[in-house]
Amino acid sequence: MFRPILNSSLRIARPTASTVVKARLRAYRYLSQEARSTIQKAIEAKPLVLFMKGTPDAPQCGFSRAVVQVLDLHGVPPEKLQSYNVLEDPELRNGIKEFSEWPTIPQVYVNGEFIGGCDILIGMHQSGELETLLENSNIIPKAAEEPAQTTSS
Amino acid sequence: MKPDVSVIGPVQASIEQKLTVKLSPKSLTISNDSWQHRHHAAMRAEGGGNGETHFTVNIVSDEFRGKSTMQRHRMIYAALSEELAGSVHALSLYTKAPEEVEVVSQA
Numbered sequence: 001m002f003r004p005i006l007n008s009s010l011r012i013a014r015p016t017a018s019t020v021v022k023a024r025l026r027a028y029r030y031l032s033q034e035a036r037s038t039i040q041k042a043i044e045a046k047p048l049v050l051f052m053k054g055t056p057d058a059p060q061c062g063f064s065r066a067v068v069q070v071l072d073l074h075g076v077p078p079e080k081l082q083s084y085n086v087l088e089d090p091e092l093r094n095g096i097k098e099f100s101e102w103p104t105i106p107q108v109y110v111n112g113e114f115i116g117g118c119d120i121l122i123g124m125h126q127s128g129e130l131e132t133l134l135e136n137s138n139i140i141p142k143a144a145e146e147p148a149q150t151t152s153s
Numbered sequence: 154m155k156p157d158v159s160v161i162g163p164v165q166a167s168i169e170q171k172l173t174v175k176l177s178p179k180s181l182t183i184s185n186d187s188w189q190h191r192h193h194a195a196m197r198a199e200g201g202g203n204g205e206t207h208f209t210v211n212i213v214s215d216e217f218r219g220k221s222t223m224q225r226h227r228m229i230y231a232a233l234s235e236e237l238a239g240s241v242h243a244l245s246l247y248t249k250a251p252e253e254v255e256v257v258s259q260a
Contacts, residue, residue, distance in 0.1 A: 061193060063243060103230050103237040104244065119246050120222050 031098045035091070039099045040112075042092070046082035047139050049109040051096050053087050060087055063118040064106045070125045080139045110137050161185075164205035168236055172212060175232040179251050182211040186245070196242070206242040218250040 031039075043049050048071070054060030056068045071081065086093035086105050097103055100114045108115045110133060115121065124130035134140045161169075162185065169183055186207040196202045210229065217225045225248035230237060233244070 062190070101227070103234070116223050116226070120226065123222055 031095060035095050036099065039092070039095050042082075042084060043109045043114075044112045047080045047111055047137055048076060048082070048134075049112075050081065050083040051086055051092070051105055051107040051109075052083055053085070053105055055085055056081075056083055060085075061105070063104075066118050067106045067108060067121050070121055070130070073125070074131060074134055075140055076134065077140075110134075110139070162203075162205045164203075164236060164240055165208065168208065168210070168233055168241075171232050171236075172210070172229070176212065176214040176216045176228065179213040179215070180211070180254075181213075184209045190243070202242070203240050205240055207245075208241065208243075209245040209247070211247045213249045213251055213254055215251060217248050218252075220250075222248065 050056075050067060050071070052059060052061070052064035052067065054064055056072075059065035059068055068083075084092060084096075086096065093105065096105075096107060100107055102114070102117065104117050106118055106121075108117070108121055115133070116124070121130065124133065131140075131143070135142045165183055165185055169181065172178060172181055172183075185205065186209055187202055187204050190196055190207045191202060196206060212229070216228065220228070226246050229244070229246055229248065233241070237244070
């Protein structure tokens with residue numbers, strides 16, 4: 001039971017800088033195995049998982065709102081997206097920060113892998129990386145497969 | 154409504170000092186955006202916050218060379234762990250290595 005959780009957590013720790021790995025190992029002390037397991041299930045609930053303040057329809061924070069808007073812009077279908085309102089669950093709010101070693105909300109996961117927060121997501125949106133990631137993760141259809149459409153800004 | 158943002162509070166001073174020491178930035182601009190966020194549910198619950206809750210950090214450092222955005226953000230978070238555990242609620246980060254700066258339009 002311990003092994004798969006450990007493995008999948010390390011898989012998320014893809015930035016292989018030794019400092020990051022050290023920080024992650026330190027985090028194991030703070031987060032119980034049970035809490036870790038709950039979060040692992042939560043981030044794998046859907047291909048795209050968003051931990052945010054509020055809900056997609058009623059975000060309670062500008063950074064969470066920005067992430068929802070970017071995902072909306074890319075046409076992420078509701079059935080592929082699971083969002084968690086951390087304001088309703090203080091345990092989750094603290095747990096997810098320790099899990100990812102990332103101190104702020106929102107947090108975005110694609111196929112169980114931590115992608116980043118608001119600034120990173122918007123940066124990826126601007127560079128085109130986000131579209132590629134969403135396409136390659138089968139969250140949105142590949143644009144190239146569609147007939148040429150008029151683009152609206 | 155907008156307060157005099159040229160006044161640098163103790164938290165902002167601490168952020169500036171720590172980033173300067175740990176990342177030897179080529180350039181570092183910190184702006185306090187807290188006044189724009191006082192209406193937030195979380196800030197209202199704290200009586201509007203202490204006026205030092207939200208910052209934007211623009212930083213250029215050699216230390217970022219060859220690192221992903223996520224790694225850069227983690228470096229900042231590591232340097233500012235005390236501030237983030239305290240009053241700081243949100244940081245907007247713009248992290249660049251020196252050779253990436255010219256590409257960015259000066260906003």
